[in-house]
Amino acid sequence: MEPTLNRPLRRSFVKGLLGTTSFWMASGNASWTAALAAEAAQPYLPTFFDAMEYRFIEAASERLFPVDDNGPGAKALGVAEFIDRQMQTPYARGENWYMSGPFQQGPANLGYQLPFVPRDLYRKGIAGVEHYTRQHYGKGFADLPPVQQDEILTALEGGSVQLDEVPGRVFFEQLRTNTLEGAFADPLYGGNRGLGGWTMLGFPGARADFMDWVNQEGAPYPLAPVSISGETA
Amino acid sequence: MGRTHVDAVIVGAGWAGSIMAKELTEAGLSVIMLERGPERTTPVEGAYPESIDELRGAVRKRLFQNLSQSTVTIRNTMDQTALPYRQLAAFLPGEGVGGAGLHWSGVHFRVAPEDLRLRSSVIERYGEKFIPEGMNLQDYGVTYEELEPFFDKAEKVFGTSGEAYKVQGKIVGNGNVFSPDRSDNFPLPAMKDTFSASIFRDAAKNAGYHPYALPAANASRQYTNTYGCQMGPCNFCGYCSGYDCYLYSKASPNVNILPALRQDPGFTLIPNAHVLRVDLDSTKTKATGVTYLDTKTRKETSLSADLVILGAFQFNNVHLMLVSGIGKPYDPVSNTGTVGRNFVYQTITSSRVWLPSSTYTNQFVGAGGAGVAIDDFNSMNFDHGPLGFVGGSPVWVNQAGVKPIAAAIGAGGGGTPRWGSAYKNALINTYKHSLGIDAHGSNMAYRDVYLDLDPTWKDVYGQPLLRMTFTWKDNDIRMNQYVVSRIEPIARAMGATKMNLVHLNAGQPFDTRNYQTTHLGGGAIMGDNPQTSALNRYLQSWDVSNVFVIGSNAFPQGMGYNPTGMVAALAYWAAHHIRTTYLKSPGPLVKA
Ligand SMILES: Cc1cc2nc3c(=O)[nH]c(=O)nc-3n(C[C@H](O)[C@H](O)[C@H](O)COP(=O)(O)OP(=O)(O)OC[C@H]3O[C@@H](n4cnc5c(N)ncnc54)[C@H](O)[C@@H]3O)c2cc1C
Ligand code: SF4
Numbered sequence: 001m002e003p004t005l006n007r008p009l010r011r012s013f014v015k016g017l018l019g020t021t022s023f024w025m026a027s028g029n030a031s032w033t034a035a036l037a038a039e040a041a042q043p044y045l046p047t048f049f050d051a052m053e054y055r056f057i058e059a060a061s062e063r064l065f066p067v068d069d070n071g072p073g074a075k076a077l078g079v080a081e082f083i084d085r086q087m088q089t090p091y092a093r094g095e096n097w098y099m100s101g102p103f104q105q106g107p108a109n110l111g112y113q114l115p116f117v118p119r120d121l122y123r124k125g126i127a128g129v130e131h132y133t134r135q136h137y138g139k140g141f142a143d144l145p146p147v148q149q150d151e152i153l154t155a156l157e158g159g160s161v162q163l164d165e166v167p168g169r170v171f172f173e174q175l176r177t178n179t180l181e182g183a184f185a186d187p188l189y190g191g192n193r194g195l196g197g198w199t200m201l202g203f204p205g206a207r208a209d210f211m212d213w214v215n216q217e218g219a220p221y222p223l224a225p226v227s228i229s230g231e232t233a
Numbered sequence: 234m235g236r237t238h239v240d241a242v243i244v245g246a247g248w249a250g251s252i253m254a255k256e257l258t259e260a261g262l263s264v265i266m267l268e269r270g271p272e273r274t275t276p277v278e279g280a281y282p283e284s285i286d287e288l289r290g291a292v293r294k295r296l297f298q299n300l301s302q303s304t305v306t307i308r309n310t311m312d313q314t315a316l317p318y319r320q321l322a323a324f325l326p327g328e329g330v331g332g333a334g335l336h337w338s339g340v341h342f343r344v345a346p347e348d349l350r351l352r353s354s355v356i357e358r359y360g361e362k363f364i365p366e367g368m369n370l371q372d373y374g375v376t377y378e379e380l381e382p383f384f385d386k387a388e389k390v391f392g393t394s395g396e397a398y399k400v401q402g403k404i405v406g407n408g409n410v411f412s413p414d415r416s417d418n419f420p421l422p423a424m425k426d427t428f429s430a431s432i433f434r435d436a437a438k439n440a441g442y443h444p445y446a447l448p449a450a451n452a453s454r455q456y457t458n459t460y461g462c463q464m465g466p467c468n469f470c471g472y473c474s475g476y477d478c479y480l481y482s483k484a485s486p487n488v489n490i491l492p493a494l495r496q497d498p499g500f501t502l503i504p505n506a507h508v509l510r511v512d513l514d515s516t517k518t519k520a521t522g523v524t525y526l527d528t529k530t531r532k533e534t535s536l537s538a539d540l541v542i543l544g545a546f547q548f549n550n551v552h553l554m555l556v557s558g559i560g561k562p563y564d565p566v567s568n569t570g571t572v573g574r575n576f577v578y579q580t581i582t583s584s585r586v587w588l589p590s591s592t593y594t595n596q597f598v599g600a601g602g603a604g605v606a607i608d609d610f611n612s613m614n615f616d617h618g619p620l621g622f623v624g625g626s627p628v629w630v631n632q633a634g635v636k637p638i639a640a641a642i643g644a645g646g647g648g649t650p651r652w653g654s655a656y657k658n659a660l661i662n663t664y665k666h667s668l669g670i671d672a673h674g675s676n677m678a679y680r681d682v683y684l685d686l687d688p689t690w691k692d693v694y695g696q697p698l699l700r701m702t703f704t705w706k707d708n709d710i711r712m713n714q715y716v717v718s719r720i721e722p723i724a725r726a727m728g729a730t731k732m733n734l735v736h737l738n739a740g741q742p743f744d745t746r747n748y749q750t751t752h753l754g755g756g757a758i759m760g761d762n763p764q765t766s767a768l769n770r771y772l773q774s775w776d777v778s779n780v781f782v783i784g785s786n787a788f789p790q791g792m793g794y795n796p797t798g799m800v801a802a803l804a805y806w807a808a809h810h811i812r813t814t815y816l817k818s819p820g821p822l823v824k825a
Contacts, residue, residue: 037447045663063652065652065657066654068657070657070661072655089293095299095301095472096293096294096300096301096306096321097319098300098301098303098317098318098319099301099319100317100691102689104314104316106314106316107313108317108746109309109319109742109745109746110309111307111316111318111319111322111746112319113316113319113740120490128810141630152654153652157651157652160402176652177642179292180638180642181288181292181638182639183641184287184641185287185288185292188286189733198637200661201637201660201661201664201665202593202595202664203597203636203637203664203667205285206282206285206286207283208282208285208355208468208471208479209468209469209470209646210469210471210595211468211469212424212471214427214428214469215425215426215427215428215431216428216595217428217595218428218588218591218592218594219593220665221593221595221597228282228283228285
């Protein structure tokens with residue numbers, strides 16, 4: 001059978017009919033309306049990151065998740081906007097983490113033991129990488145060619161760089177995790193624009209009913225994704 | 234000023250607590266159930282489409298325990314400093330009405346009868362010397378035959394889907410040939426096999442093994458349970474684990490028990506009520522009630538009760554016993570005391586099999602409890618003699634619905650890129666064309682693996698955190714390695730173009746950073762000897778006889794199966810003996 005989900009990504013997408021979402025809005029969730037409105041507003045103005053930091057996020061996330069033959073990369077998917085918006089949530093303030101001292105370091109397998117929440121990790125991490133980059137390459141991260149950006153990310157991932165108070169590897173993992181979240185979360189949160197992330201994977205989003213596809217002998221699921229707000233790819 | 238008095242107070246509104254509350258109100262008792270987390274109901278928490286949101290659900294962990302209030306510390310060995318479990322990862326405890334029973338997956342097992350008498354069984358077959366030095370192998374003190382009516386009762390409450398093998402001595406179907414006799418069939422037929430499970434079934438059968446449909450507390454059809462609570466048919470949406478089922482198809486206390494319980498005038502549920510301790514009289518042999526903190530108003534209240542039931546989940550139950558002074562804390566050095574003893578977990582490794590690119594596994598399709606398993610290497614179903622380890626592991630394809638963020642974060646590694654274009658290629662290929670096979674095995678108890686109170690870190694209420702001393706031991710690592718080695722021929726027969734067999738490695742310490750399971754056990758175990766068990770065979774504290782401690786804390790060692798079916802059966806078992814014996818003449822049900 002010809003895999004229908006391997007068709008080239010449609011860059012232009014049809015917005016879901018807003019009418020179909022009216023009952024959700026009537027249920028009083030203002031965040032949806034806000035999210036849809038925010039998505040329409042161009043260009044996005046970051047509220048947590050300053051301009052330099054935002055350029056770093058845009059550049060680094062695109063290297064982690066680059067545009068290629070498979071489809072869009074972090075930039076086209078709105079990953080930087082996603083991360084900036086996440087910085088205003090309880091998650092970024094570490095409100096669900098145990099953050100009581102003393103903070104004592106130990107073996108890696110006993111888990112995260114730094115006194116920093118995600119907002120701190122980004123502030124300190126970006127400043128650290130920028131400092132490192134200027135020292136070793138004479139320019140800011142976003143102004144380097146991709147090959148050198150990859151070199152720096154590889155060094156961070158490998159753990160050979162300490163960014164002042166934050167180990168390079170910790171910052172790298174934070175950035176990688178949030179980048180991938182931004183590529184694949186519901187577009188409600190600003191990333192996965194046009195459902196581009198889901199389309200690449202063949203993930204149908206919020207359809208959540210596969211009664212007819214429990215076992216189709218390995219045939220691909222036929223429908224394209226739909227988002228929580230009713231947007232389709 | 235007189236404390237409010239009730240007949241029974243129950244700590245925790247998960248499966249254990251809700252079952253006990255239902256049973257005790259049926260017996261005519263006035264019952265207050267205290268839950269530290271918020272109220273949760275399916276029309277709110279499960280409302281579609283907001284519930285179908287991976288970021289908000291499993292990724293930001295909306296329904297799980299908020300660690301900022303309370304957590305545990307963890308170390309691998311006694312010579313290390315335990316450090317706080319600051320971010321949820323390895324295990325995901327529940328919080329809020331329904332407990333982890335709201336966001337569990339639904340694999341609903343009974344027990345392998347020999348697991349209940351594992352020590353006796355191993356000694357009978359291989360002699361006492363077979364048990365490794367330092368392993369605290371014990372029997373439960375209860376038999377499968379005694380528990381059978383309560384497994385049956387629980388399945389009829391959970392609306393469990395499955396295929397029986399033997400009912401009342403007669404072979405009735407294609408179920409698990411290793412499973413024991415049942416008094417009745419499953420209330421619902423087995424869930425359908427996903428494509429991935431169906432090819433595993435064929436390959437396992439051709440290899441001479443005995444595949445069976447996993448028993449699932451996901452409803453294969455519509456169902457009205459014993460309490461009149463209704464479930465709709467599961468549509469394989471794939472949002473069980475970490476979510477509230479929007480279709481009312483996955484069993485939860487919220488859907489299967491509380492709708493009935495809430496109508497009972499004898500029952501009161503108080504959410505946002507964190508129990509600080511069980512209050513004891515001066516002799517420390519009788520509980521007078523509990524003291525809890527209203528987490529909204531920060532007001533402390535003491536309730537007086539004749540009977541105290543702990544259903545706060547395995548390690549919280551142990552924590553409450555330790556901070557309240559119920560029983561004697563375990564000391565691994567002198568090998569005395571029982572509270573904290575025999576702390577166990579679950580070995581699990583997930584291997585991956587890639588199929589040709591013309592074959593789509595549609596991994597987002599699935600249900601938490603659905604799948605196909607083999608028990609040929611579980612429990613005492615195979616000859617351990619030449620292998621030299623105790624325990625075993627079912628092997629299964631349990632496609633529960635793989636979400637994109639989880640798939641993306643987990644992809645790469647093991648020599649393959651974790652970012653960049655090559656990573657993207659591999660991620661897409663893996664998502665579309667692969668499937669997972671798990672070895673979900675037992676974990677034995679050891680003298681130096683235990684729970685106690687941490688000397689340094691405290692929760693927001695000022696109480697010491699519980700400290701876990703836990704790592705993987707040689708016996709369990711070798712068990713896992715052996716079972717994983719049996720996966721390879723099955724995977725080849727499934728038409729694997731590539732496979733990644735994952736097993737525990739010799740000397741590999743427990744890693745708190747990766748999700749494994751929330752199947753923690755032991756720490757306040759049941760048994761027939763007060764020197765080596767905190768609870769008697771009715772889950773009653775040997776030391777404080779009006780306290781019953783319900784949960785997987787009662788397991789003397791870990792088993793290959795998932796725990797909740799056993800927890801539910803033990804709850805009904807304990808409740809039965811409270812109702813028929815204890816209430817008539819309160820006191821120890823077993824002479825110490
Ligand atoms: C993602 C996930 C998937 C799972 N899948 C399966 C599966 O497929 N099969 C299976 O068998 N098991 C599964 N489990 C495990 C299963 O959820 C547990 O075994 C089961 O829920 C335990 O029930 P319980 O009532 O003992 O504890 P819980 O459900 O944890 O309930 C305990 C309750 O007590 C409350 N509490 C704790 N401390 C206090 C206190 N001091 N004061 C007041 N309240 C307190 C908690 O907030 C919680 O609500 C899964 C777990 C998770 C997290
Ligand atoms: S897979 Fe089935 S049981 Fe699980 S959440 Fe979806 S509908 Fe409910």
